Structure formats: C-alpha cells, structure tokens
Amino acid sequence: MNGNNHVKSEDALREYNVNEFVTPDGYTSDIAIFTITSEKKQEYKPPIMELKIMLIKRALVNAEEKPNIEGGKWALPGGFVSHNEAGGYDAALRELAEETGVKGLHLKHFGVYDKPGRDPRGWIISNAHYAIVPERYLANRKAADDAIEVELFTLKEVFSLSLSFDHMKIIEDAIKIIKRDIAETTVAKHFLPKEFTASELRVLLQLVINEPVVKEDSAFSRKIGKLPFIEVVKQRDGSLKKSQRNSKTPSQLYKFKDINEEEFVRSIYSAKY
Amino acid sequence: MNGNNHVKSEDALREYNVNEFVTPDGYTSDIAIFTITSEKKQEYKPPIMELKIMLIKRALVNAEEKPNIEGGKWALPGGFVSHNEAGGYDAALRELAEETGVKGLHLKHFGVYDKPGRDPRGWIISNAHYAIVPERYLANRKAADDAIEVELFTLKEVFSLSLSFDHMKIIEDAIKIIKRDIAETTVAKHFLPKEFTASELRVLLQLVINEPVVKEDSAFSRKIGKLPFIEVVKQRDGSLKKSQRNSKTPSQLYKFKDINEEEFVRSIYSAKY
C-alpha cells in the first residue's frame, strides 16, 4: 500500500520505519458554506430570508486536460491539505478565503469522513467544516481552479442533486449540526449584521428551527433584551439606538455580547422546564 | 514526500495519479478513557467518587527490539488505523475493546490533531475520542502490544506527567468536552448504573461540574423526577423501586429515558433564565 520512507530522525529513534503501517492516500478539507439570502420585498418590511448552501460544479477535465474525478457533479468546495499548512483547519481557512475572497469568516470543524471507498482515487480522508458567510461576501465569489460553476442552493434543491463522493451525507450532517448550533450556541450572530432588530433574529430562528422554540408573539421582543448573551445597543449619549429599516416605527437594535462561548455552560439538570 | 502509486481504477478516470498531492504518513485513533472510581467508605453512605483517566506507558523498545518512539512516557491508548477497518472510529472501537476487554462502550469522536510536527515519525494524523468506561471493566484491563503499564490518574496527577506527543493538549481538550457533555447531554448515564439514586447522580454532577449548576439542596431529589429525560423506576406491581445502598432510608431509583439525544434541542432563545 505504501512506499514512503520519510522519517524525521530524532535522537535514538532514527531506526523507525514508516513502512510498518498503512497510510492514507490523501487528506482533504471540505466546507459546507451556508448563507442566508435576504430579500427585501418592500421598504419598511422585514426581509424574506432563505437558508442556502454553496456548491461548486466539478470541472469535466482537470488542469492537465485529463478527465476529472466526479467531473460534472456538484460538490462541496474543498481540496487537499497542502504540505505547508498547519493541518486541515488551516487548509479549510485557505479554501474558504479563496472561494469568498474574504478572510476571518466563521468556520467550524464538525467531522471526519474516512471510510475506505468514499473516494474512487484511494483512501482519502476528508475533514468536514461548515462556514457561515454573509450573503454580500458571496457576490464576489470566484471559482477555484478545478471548479467551473458556483451556485447557491436551498436545502430542498440540494437533496435532488447528484453530488460527488459522499458529499450528500456530509451536507446532511452539516445541516443537522448547524441547526443544533444555531439553537444552542450564538453562531446565529454570523448570519446577522452586528446590530440587528428583534424581528431579524426572530425570522432567522424561525427559518432554521421550525419548532415552536421561538415564540412568535410579541413576547420575543420583550424577552430578547433579557437574554444573558444579548444586549441593547445604545448611542454615545446613552439613548437607545433604533433602526427604521424594517418598519416605520423605530425598533430597538441589539447585539450579541462578547462572551466566551466555551464557558457558557447551560446544564440540563439545572435548566428550568 | 511520497512514492505512492495506489490508484483504484474507475471507468474513464484511470489516468489519475496520486502523486499529485501530499499524503499523510500515518492515520491513528487515540482514546481518552475516563472512568469514575467509586469508593464506599462505609455502609449506608454515598460513595466517594473521583474522575480519572486511563493512560498507558509506552514501551522502551518495540516488538522488533528497536527503541520505541516516545518510549517510557505516558500516553493515550490508541494506534494506527489498519487497512481493513472502516475508518478511525472503527479503529478506536477496536482499541477500546482491546484495552478494556468489553465491547459496546460509549465512545465519541471529538477532534482531529493533524499539525505537522506533532509526531516525530512524520505527518501523522490522530483522531481523538473519549470513552466512558465503568470502573469495573477496567479491572480486567490488559496492556496492548506496545504498552508495558496501565494506570488511572486523577486529572490533577495527569497534568504533572510528561506525556507523549501532543497528548497533553488532547487530554486538556477531552476534559473540556466531557465536562460540557456531562452538563449538556445525558452521557452521565454511562458513568452510572442503569438504575441510580438521586444522590449518586448529584455526587457525579458535583464532581465533574464545580459550578452551582446543581443545587445541593434537597431540592435536587425533588427536581430529578421532573426532568424530561429521567424517570422513576417502578417495580412489576407498579410500586416505586427503592434502594438502601446509600442510606438506611430506602431511596428512590431513577433511570435515563430512552430518548434520541439528537432531537432533544434546547434552544438558548427559549430557555428560561
């Protein structure tokens, strides 16, 4: 399976022979890029939002004019981890920056796909990530070398496509995880502008989480200001900052507090039911 | 970096050459095995519990009598994913069964460690998992081929050891994750017998989560029965099943309901604060 002989010599251990164990044939990072398209139907109306995922169409031939693996199918953006990168997350960051032209976007690793046979080229291991990218950054997207087309699909649309490799399974998992994360963590903030109105957050949550987890009532606007991870935005002079972008009535702007998500533990045993 | 030529031929794509990209030198699965030692000081007293992690001491020489990499240091149990396994999780399951002699234990993947340089032998990728193993299964533990010693360490002790590779970092991450999981999911059940008393669960939670997340009061025994994922244990005839193992007064036994953890979403937006 392997003819590799690359050994870093270290003190007495230089006898080690890498031949002794099996090695993968490749190591890649794939990214499920989510965005929410936000369409303003009219002035003074909350926007119509839709959750979409960005896919690329794999080229029919590669750079050397040879037939490309899984060419012509839609796939998650991604690629091989190159040797000068500090691992799969780094590679995913680079891919994400290449696809969107923007750095510093939200990216999270959520799984490893390593079943032999998932890629016809050999035993290729994929690190799966999801990214949240505000719609405006996808405007200036550009196709990478081996991609010929880029497109946003609704979740419904994506399930009717024929995807490359095991990307359908990866996307299914990504959707589950992003839904859970939006409900249970504050990642929703990456879909929203820094300062947002109660209705914007409410529409987003109802879009992603169907359940009656979010009260549709006016109760939400009353509760949002009391949530421990959200605060009202004030102006310099201390007065409340409001916006009229969704209604004639000025509505309060909120923002997510700068908290350490890691330390924000909500025990199921002390929760109130 | 690579001399590999293993290509699965597939329809028109047989021209593909694996040489074109960089491959890892190895793919391993490591497991942080947690257990809670439960010492009964006296009859009719709740046990004294302590959270521990199982480590192995790497042999000084390997099977071929050559000096072993990182020999003599404590390390997480684990090993290379072999070619007939369906990926890293499978390999971890095998390792866990080998270390404990028991199958079907709780095992969860929580991260990938793939920074070049983390292993002196080359670019070796590790899938990190944590396992929860009831203490009794660690009694009949046996050292694997390349291990000479097995020992349980308290979390305090482990931080004063010199560990192999980046295992200290992996363990730190594992501890964070298992603490969060115990607070936010029902994995605590894997530390407990199927039927447990309120005090057993309370001691466990207080052991792992220091915060005042769990009220020390008698309030806990009142609340536990109302938690949506726990139910009281009844006897055949419908009467409540009680135990006297921790006190002279018979105390109620509880068990975790069989729920789908995945679908048990607790939105931070609808939570009560």
Next chain:
DNA sequence: CCAAAAGTGTTGAGCCTACACCCATGA
C-alpha cells in the same frame, strides 16, 4: 387617519429557592 410593525400592561399558572420539618431504618 390608516396600515403595519413594534412594543407595553396585565393576569394567572407554574416552577424555583429557601427553610423548616417529617420519615425510615440499623445500630
């Protein structure tokens, strides 16, 4: 002044905390 979104007032229900107290049992 109308329409529409934002937000307030109010009431009753349910859960939580705290504290005091009772219960069951082996020694």
Next chain:
DNA sequence: TCATGGGTGTAGGCTCAACACTTTTGG
C-alpha cells in the same frame, strides 16, 4: 432512641404564555 440520609410542606418570588392594547411613523 439516636444519628443520618432521604424526602415533604409551604410561602414568596420570578418568569412565562396569552391576550388585548398602545405607540410610532410614512404615506
């Protein structure tokens, strides 16, 4: 009967759901 862990009774407080209602504003 005592010591001890387990469990109950109750009052006050807080949050929440629900419903009706008011406010703000551009057109």
